[in-house]
Amino acid sequence: xxxxxxxxxxxxxxxxxxxxxxxxxxxxxxxxxxxxxxxxxxxxxxxxxxxxxxxxxxxxxxxxxxxxxxxxxxxxxxxxxxxxxxxxxxxxxxxxxxxxxxxxxxxxxxxxxxxxxxxxxxxxxxxxxxxxxxxxxxxxxxxxxxxxxxxxxxxxxxxxxxxxxxxx
Numbered sequence: 001x002x003x004x005x006x007x008x009x010x011x012x013x014x015x016x017x018x019x020x021x022x023x024x025x026x027x028x029x030x031x032x033x034x035x036x037x038x039x040x041x042x043x044x045x046x047x048x049x050x051x052x053x054x055x056x057x058x059x060x061x062x063x064x065x066x067x068x069x070x071x072x073x074x075x076x077x078x079x080x081x082x083x084x085x086x087x088x089x090x091x092x093x094x095x096x097x098x099x100x101x102x103x104x105x106x107x108x109x110x111x112x113x114x115x116x117x118x119x120x121x122x123x124x125x126x127x128x129x130x131x132x133x134x135x136x137x138x139x140x141x142x143x144x145x146x147x148x149x150x151x152x153x154x155x156x157x158x159x160x161x162x163x164x165x166x167x168x
Contacts, residue, residue: 035061043078044068052084059091067091
């Protein structure tokens with residue numbers, strides 16, 4: 001059994017694609033080298049085909065197309081000075097920017113959680129979450145306990161494991 005049949009069997013994929021709209025996607029898949037050939041035919045400069053092929057093996061044409069499409073003119077052709085590396089640089093810049101933003105959001109989230117827990121714990125006690133009188137109704141109480149149990153069960157942070165092993 002080849003890999004395609006294996007994947008189809010696992011995910012029970014059908015030959016016809018499902019879609020929510022009325023249009024059916026009928027394009028056949030094309031190889032990476034053919035994707036690069038099409039880009040070159042449209043006027044994109046690809047200085048290093050081997051490197052470009054490696055990049056598309058890891059990124060995929062459709063992910064990179066977001067960074068290629070704005071380089072096209074009204075006839076869907078690339079101007080004479082646009083290169084594959086231009087789109088690749090934008091992709092990697094975007095990837096790094098997302099990582100920096102995510103890191104900042106993570107820091108904000110941790111800070112906000114810490115301040116909220118500190119405030120609630122100082123006014124209601126260490127185990128405030130185990131007292132159903134601190135909740136609007138029984139549903140919120142049970143749901144909060146369930147979420148805490150799930151979070152502790154999946155979390156591998158050393159400080160969480162240490163607290164759980166020593167105090168529960």
